[in-house]
Structure formats: C-alpha cells, structure tokens
Amino acid sequence: MSPDSGGRRPVAVVSFAQSSQVRRQDHRNDVEMLMPVVEEVFSRIGVTKNDMGFVCSGSSDYLVGTPFSFVSALDAVGAWPPMRESHVEMDGAWALYEAWTMLVAGDADTALVYSFGRSSPGQLAKILTLQLDPYYLAPLWPDPTALAALQARALLDAGLAGEEDFAEVAARSRRQAMANPHAQLAFNRSVEELMKDDYVVAPLRRHTLPPITDGAAAVVLAAGARARDLCERPAWITGIDHRIETHALGARDLTDSPSTRLAAEGAALGNPPDVQVAELHAPYAHQELILRRALGLAPQVEVSPSGGALAANALMVAGLIRIGEAARRIMDGSASRALAHATSGPCLQQNLVCAMADSATGGER
Amino acid sequence: MAERCAVVGVGQTKHAAKRHDVSIAGLLREAAQRALEDAELDWPDVDAVVIGKAPDMFEGVMMPELYLAPALGAVGKPMIRVHTAGSVGGSTAIVAAHLVTSGVHQRVLTVAFEKQSDSDAMWALSVPQPFSAPLLAGAGGYFAPIIRAYMRRSGAPEDTGIKVAVKDRRQALKNPYAHLHQPDISYEKVRDSMMLWDPIRFEETCPSSDGAAALVLGDERVAASKGKPPAWVHGMAMRSEPTMFAGRDQVNPKAGRDCAADVYAQAGITDPRRQIDVAEVYVPFSWYEPMWLENLGFASEGEGWKLTDQGATALDGGDIPWNCSGGVLSSNPIGASGMLRFLEAAMQVRGQAGEHQVDGVRRALGHAYGGGSQFFSMWVLGTDKP
Numbered sequence: 001m002s003p004d005s006g007g008r009r010p011v012a013v014v015s016f017a018q019s020s021q022v023r024r025q026d027h028r029n030d031v032e033m034l035m036p037v038v039e040e041v042f043s044r045i046g047v048t049k050n051d052m053g054f055v056c057s058g059s060s061d062y063l064v065g066t067p068f069s070f071v072s073a074l075d076a077v078g079a080w081p082p083m084r085e086s087h088v089e090m091d092g093a094w095a096l097y098e099a100w101t102m103l104v105a106g107d108a109d110t111a112l113v114y115s116f117g118r119s120s121p122g123q124l125a126k127i128l129t130l131q132l133d134p135y136y137l138a139p140l141w142p143d144p145t146a147l148a149a150l151q152a153r154a155l156l157d158a159g160l161a162g163e164e165d166f167a168e169v170a171a172r173s174r175r176q177a178m179a180n181p182h183a184q185l186a187f188n189r190s191v192e193e194l195m196k197d198d199y200v201v202a203p204l205r206r207h208t209l210p211p212i213t214d215g216a217a218a219v220v221l222a223a224g225a226r227a228r229d230l231c232e233r234p235a236w237i238t239g240i241d242h243r244i245e246t247h248a249l250g251a252r253d254l255t256d257s258p259s260t261r262l263a264a265e266g267a268a269l270g271n272p273p274d275v276q277v278a279e280l281h282a283p284y285a286h287q288e289l290i291l292r293r294a295l296g297l298a299p300q301v302e303v304s305p306s307g308g309a310l311a312a313n314a315l316m317v318a319g320l321i322r323i324g325e326a327a328r329r330i331m332d333g334s335a336s337r338a339l340a341h342a343t344s345g346p347c348l349q350q351n352l353v354c355a356m357a358d359s360a361t362g363g364e365r
Numbered sequence: 366m367a368e369r370c371a372v373v374g375v376g377q378t379k380h381a382a383k384r385h386d387v388s389i390a391g392l393l394r395e396a397a398q399r400a401l402e403d404a405e406l407d408w409p410d411v412d413a414v415v416i417g418k419a420p421d422m423f424e425g426v427m428m429p430e431l432y433l434a435p436a437l438g439a440v441g442k443p444m445i446r447v448h449t450a451g452s453v454g455g456s457t458a459i460v461a462a463h464l465v466t467s468g469v470h471q472r473v474l475t476v477a478f479e480k481q482s483d484s485d486a487m488w489a490l491s492v493p494q495p496f497s498a499p500l501l502a503g504a505g506g507y508f509a510p511i512i513r514a515y516m517r518r519s520g521a522p523e524d525t526g527i528k529v530a531v532k533d534r535r536q537a538l539k540n541p542y543a544h545l546h547q548p549d550i551s552y553e554k555v556r557d558s559m560m561l562w563d564p565i566r567f568e569e570t571c572p573s574s575d576g577a578a579a580l581v582l583g584d585e586r587v588a589a590s591k592g593k594p595p596a597w598v599h600g601m602a603m604r605s606e607p608t609m610f611a612g613r614d615q616v617n618p619k620a621g622r623d624c625a626a627d628v629y630a631q632a633g634i635t636d637p638r639r640q641i642d643v644a645e646v647y648v649p650f651s652w653y654e655p656m657w658l659e660n661l662g663f664a665s666e667g668e669g670w671k672l673t674d675q676g677a678t679a680l681d682g683g684d685i686p687w688n689c690s691g692g693v694l695s696s697n698p699i700g701a702s703g704m705l706r707f708l709e710a711a712m713q714v715r716g717q718a719g720e721h722q723v724d725g726v727r728r729a730l731g732h733a734y735g736g737g738s739q740f741f742s743m744w745v746l747g748t749d750k751p
Binding site: 008055060061062065066067068070071072074075078079080081082083084085086087088089090094097098101102104105106107127128130131132133134135137138241242243244245246247248258259262266344345346349350 | 368420424427432433434435439440441448456460466467469494602604605606607620
C-alpha cells in the first residue's frame with residue numbers, strides 16, 4: 001500500500017504567505033482576510049491567478065456557521081475566467097495534498113492552495129464537540145480540551161511524561177514564537193512560572209492549551225521546471241502521506257500516534273527522519289511529545305521554530321501553515337531537509353506528514 | 366506520466382425520504398459494500414477512501430468523515446473529505462480518480478452521501494449571511510428567476526419543464542434504487558401540481574432524499590484483473606466561477622461550457638449529441654434539462670427545449686437519452702446526487718443498468734453542478750481503453 005516514491009513528477013512549494021494570526025478578525029469577512037494573503041503569495045514569485053493551473057482550498061462551514069463558506073471565499077481569488085477549482089472540508093494541508101496529486105498526475109503545472117479559519121464567531125469548544133460520533137459521543141458533549149486531557153492523563157499514567165514536560169514544550173514554543181511576526185501568543189516565561197498556572201481540565205494547565213485564532217494562509221505549488229523558474233530554492237516535496245485512526249477513543253492507544261508513523265513511512269521518511277526542522281501541528285503541548293516519539297525525531301531536530309499551534313491555531317489553517325513554515329526554511333536556505341505535520345480530529349485522530357528537501361530527490365541520505 | 370483509471374465497482378442505496386432503518390454510517394456502508402462486491406474486492410484491498418457530501422449542516426455533524434473512518438474501513442489509510450456544493454458527488458469521484466491517475470494508489474473507494482432526514486436542507490441553505498443576497502427559499506427560490514430568464518430568452522413553450530418531469534419520473538420506474546416511483550405520473554399530474562417557485566411546480570422539483578453512492582476506481586492492472594468490464598475514464602474536469610458579478614450569464618454559465626469543452630477535448634468528442642450515447646446530467650429542476658442541453662453543447666443556444674419537445678432525450682426512442690435512471694428529479698441525496706450521475710454513466714458503459722440500460726453504449730457522460738450554477742464537474746466514461 002505504501003506508494004512508490006520513485007519516478008514521480010517532482011512537485012515543490014514555491015511560495016508561502018499567511019495573515020496575522022489573531023484572536024479575532026471580526027472587522028473583516030473571510031474574503032477580506034484572505035485577499036492580502038493571496039496577493040502576497042502571488043507577488044512573492046511574480047505570478048497572478050491566471051498562472052495557476054489549479055486552485056484548492058480547505059475550510060470548515062461550522063466555524064462561522066455558514067453553509068458553503070468556501071463559495072464566497074473564492075472571491076478572494078476572483079474565479080474569472082472560470083478556474084479548475086476544488087475544496088476540502090479539512091485543514092488546508094489536505095487541500096495541498098489534493099493539489100499535489102493533480103500536479104503529479106500531470107494535469108496542471110501550478111496550483112494555489114489556501115485555507116481560512118475563523119474560530120472567534122462561535123463557541124469553539126461546543127462547535128468541535130459536533131465533530132464527534134453523533135449517536136454515542138456528541139450527546140455527552142465532551143469538548144476538545146476534555147478529550148485532550150484524557151490523552152495527557154494517559155501519557156502521565158504510562159510514565160511517558162510529567163507535567164513539567166508539558167510546560168517545557170509550552171515555554172519553548174511561546175519563546176520561539178517571539179521571533180515569528182505572525183504569532184498570536186508569544187512570551188518568555190520559565191517552566192517554574194508556568195507550573196503555577198491553574199488547571200483548565202486536569203492535568204492540562206492553561207499554558208498547555210492552544211489559543212483561539214482567526215487566520216488564513218496560502219501556498220503555491222509548482223511542478224518540475226516551472227518550480228525552478230518561479231523559485232531559486234524550491235522546497236521539493238519528497239514524500240507526502242496521511243492516515244486516519246478509528247474515531248472510538250476507547251479503542252485507541254492515546255499515548256501513541258500510529259497514523260503519524262504510517263504517514264511518515266508513506267512520505268518516505270526514515271525513522272529517525274533525516275531532517276533539520278520539523279514543524280509539528282500539536283495543538284496541545286503534550287501532543288508534541290507523542291508526535292516526536294511517533295516520528296522518532298532526534299534531539300537535535302529543531303521542532304516548530306515558528307512556535308507551532310501553541311502560538312497560533314487557526315483551525316483549518318494551522319496544518320497548512322506548518323507546511324509553509326517548513327518550506328520557508330528550505331526556500332530561505334536555512335535548512336536542506338524538513339518535515340511538516342498536520343492533524344485533524346480529536347486527540348490526533350488523523351495525521352498528515354510532508355517531507356521536503358532542497359533537491360527533488362531528497363538530497364544526500 | 367498519468368496512469369489510466371477505470372470504474373471497476375459501483376454501489377448505491379435504495380434512496381428514500383427517510384432511511385430511519387440505518388445510521389449515517391449504515392447508509393454509507395450499504396453503498397460501499399455493494400461497490401466492493403461489484404468490484405470483487407474486500408475492505409482491506411482498498412488503498413484510500415475519498416468521501417464527499419454537501420454542507421455538514423445537512424446532518425448536523427461537523428466533518429463526519431472523522432466518525433465514519435472505521436465504518437468505511439479507512440483506519441490506517443488515507444481519507445479525504447471533499448465539499449464543492451452540489452457538484453460535490455462528481456468532484457469527489459474526480460479527486461479519487463486523481464489518486465489513481467497520479468499513480469499514488471491502485472484501488473480507491475469513493476463514497477458520497479446525504480441523510481437529509483437528519484436535518485433540514487431548506488434551513489441549512491438559507492442561513493442569512495452578512496452582506497450577501499439572501500437565498501430565502503432555498504435552491505428553488507434561487508433558480509426560479511434563472512429559469513424564467515431562459516424561457517424568455519429561448520422562447521420555449523411553457524410546458525417543456527412538464528415534459529422533462531414526466532419523462533424522468535417515468536424512467537425512474539425502471540430504476541429500483543430511485544426514491545420516487547410514481548406509476549401514475551402524467552402530464553396532467555405535473556401540470557396541476559402546486560406552483561412552488563414560479564415557474565417551478567411541485568412535480569418539477571427534486572425530492573429530499575437519504576442516500577449514498579459508491580465507486581471503486583482502479584488502475585490499469587486492477588481493471589484487467591476483473592471479470593466484469595471496466596468503465597474507462599476518457600476525460601474528467603472541474604470548473605468554478607464566482608456566484609455573482611455584473612454581466613455573469615447564469616442561464617448558460619461559462620464555467621459549464623469550459624468544463625464540457627475540456628472533457629470533450631480529453632475524450633476526443635467534437636459532436637456530443639452524436640458521439641455520446643447516454644448522459645446522466647444534474648437536473649434538479651425540470652427546466653435544467655433544456656438549459657444544460659445547450660450549456661453542454663448537445664443543442665445550440667436557444668434550441669435545447671426542442672430536443673426535449675421532440676423526445677430526443679427519452680430512454681424510449683430518443684437518440685440521446687438523458688437521465689435514464691430518473692435523475693436528480695427522482696432521487697436527491699444532495700451530496701450523492703452528483704456521484705449518482707457519474708455512477709449511472711459507469712453502469713451504462715458496463716451494461717449493468719438493467720431495465721434502464723441503453724443498448725450498445727460506448728461512451729457516457731456524467732455531470733454535476735452546484736452553488737449558484739457556478740461549480741461544475743464532469744466525466745466521460747467509455748468501453749474502450751483510452
């Protein structure tokens with residue numbers, strides 16, 4: 001079942017842009033939030049929408065309570081003349097995956113991928129509860145933080161981490177976020193200080209939770225020679241794969257992420273993966289520990305230098321941003337091999353892994 | 366180098382107003398299990414699952430693919446969820462087909478569904494949006510003035526829509542899976558039914574259905590290993606345009622014309638009426654048959670209604686039968702409605718459409734549209750390996 005990574009048409013990330021990730025963008029609608037981002041992702045490489053062979057977006061109607069919210073968002077691109085376009089009701093990382101298959105199949109040479117998510121208009125904890133099994137789980141109204149707390153508790157009970165480890169992830173992420181101009185939540189506080197925070201849902205203290213974020217992001221993909229034309233150092237996708245686990249939390253080992261491990265294998269990454277940077281989509285601090293272990297990341301790998309989802313977690317966007325941030329490090333020459341990860345669903349149910357390098361073959365191994 | 370892709374299995378539910386006998390998962394499994402059996406495959410044989418549906422508010426479950434993963438045998442596999450409004454059933458099949466043509470996977474299960482009885486589509490379609498024109502009365506209210514514009518523009522007689530409705534509902538009697546079976550359907554019954562959104566009468570509109578459709582797609586090796594004939598993808602495309610701007614032609618949208626031109630070019634079709642043997646086209650309101658006949662190049666502009674009037678689109682005696690299954694007018698599980706068109710095209714090519722089979726089909730068109738006539742997805746399937 002693992003795809004054969006050899007002989008595929010090479011595809012790369014050639015541009016990335018994101019909005020400010022903020023608590024509330026209620027003075028702008030989705031189109032107004034997206035337009036500057038789309039403009040920036042094009043202007044960075046001197047292209048326009050007319051140069052795009054395909055457009056794919058990711059968003060969720062439930063965040064703003066709008067059926068077909070992606071329909072009006074398309075106005076941020078201006079689909080005239082008509083475009084080859086599609087949409088996933090998922091994080092933009094999966095929109096990027098769909099666009100990647102289109103380019104690999106040779107049906108387009110370039111693609112715009114964008115996503116947007118505004119969590120501020122509704123009560124996010126209640127909304128995300130509607131993501132659960134509608135017959136047996138949703139009626140109990142467990143919110144995402146309560147479910148994440150069960151997962152964190154399982155980690156503690158298994159002796160795989162202590163509460164200080166959660167605080168350490170949070171402290172490091174927010175400290176790294178201070179260098180990220182797009183981050184929503186950045187600070188320099190010690191683990192000792194963070195450990196004085198109250199519990200929100202034990203064993204999760206306030207600092208272990210992601211912020212509630214409004215934001216948007218966009219990526220341009222290009223294949224083969226077109227990528228080299230558009231970008232001096234394209235971030236070549238050397239492998240990308242995603243896997244889902246069962247929805248039944250009781251049937252999962254919440255301390256592990258087998259779907260991440262499978263996706264990394266499918267993305268042709270070794271274990272440990274030969275990367276310098278890993279941008280992980282770990283909305284709750286303890287989830288970074290699970291992902292590190294599932295991926296087998298070596299201690300010297302730079303993890304989520306952007307601050308990750310603990311610095312900004314616009315739903316449907318944060319995964320695509322991880323790919324963009326990892327790609328940016330290759331494009332600016334500060335890394336030659338990187339991986340990005342995106343997640344969806346309660347307690348890391350679904351995971352995507354994207355491996356990128358400064359050469360289409362994955363560089364020296 | 367793109368791989369070839371073929372439909373090697375199809376399955377659908379018995380569509381009905383309320384499928385209270387099954388959960389959402391049960392509904393999808395009914396279609397998916399039938400598709401796998403048709404493809405002579407078992408759940409573990411599937412490499413990836415692609416699911417599609419219209420807005421989540423139609424059931425009240427946010428991103429239901431998360432909950433559906435185990436029911437669809439997707440645990441440990443890639444799973445993608447597509448949503449492109451009413452065209453989604455078609456787009457979902459196309460996204461799944463790209464997993465095969467890209468060479469990433471060999472066998473892909475794709476399922477589309479709607480369980481409308483779990484919620485209220487009319488409400489979900491009509492949630493007021495700031496700074497947007499209100500839909501108010503759902504899809505019918507939106508499309509009625511566009512139909513009126515077509516009637517004025519083409520000079521079509523007032524009863525073309527009635528004739529489409531009678532034809533599609535009669536054809537549905539030959540499709541055991543169709544939601545509406547109306548043995549007493551007649552010109553008079555349609556004509557005398559309540560006017561809902563002038564000029565759309567009650568019997569000229571699609572029903573609200575619970576239902577699911579599933580396809581198994583395979584690459585060349587998979588297709589060659591099956592006993593039943595595959596339906597090869599000869600061409601597929603999607604096109605989108607904005608909902609509204611000054612000067613947009615909503616009666617004959619450019620995105621639809623462009624999408625058809627793209628698919629025909631891939632499939633080597635220059636004269637669709639002559640070269641396509643049967644078409645399953647998304648006609649949720651009767652008048653969309655003559656409108657899409659023109660948009661898809663089966664008739665020149667303003668002439669579509671004449672084909673309907675002459676009976677050219679009828680299963681019985683027509684030269685280009687449209688919607689032999691009864692179409693969207695007879696079954697409308699919204700998210701699945703597009704995939705049902707794609708699926709019925711496959712059944713016709715594979716010769717498995719039973720009573721509504723057209724003789725000697727070599728090429729069939731599947732079509733879906735959505736939003737304000739702005740999202741299109743189409744494919745042409747054929748008996749011959751491309």
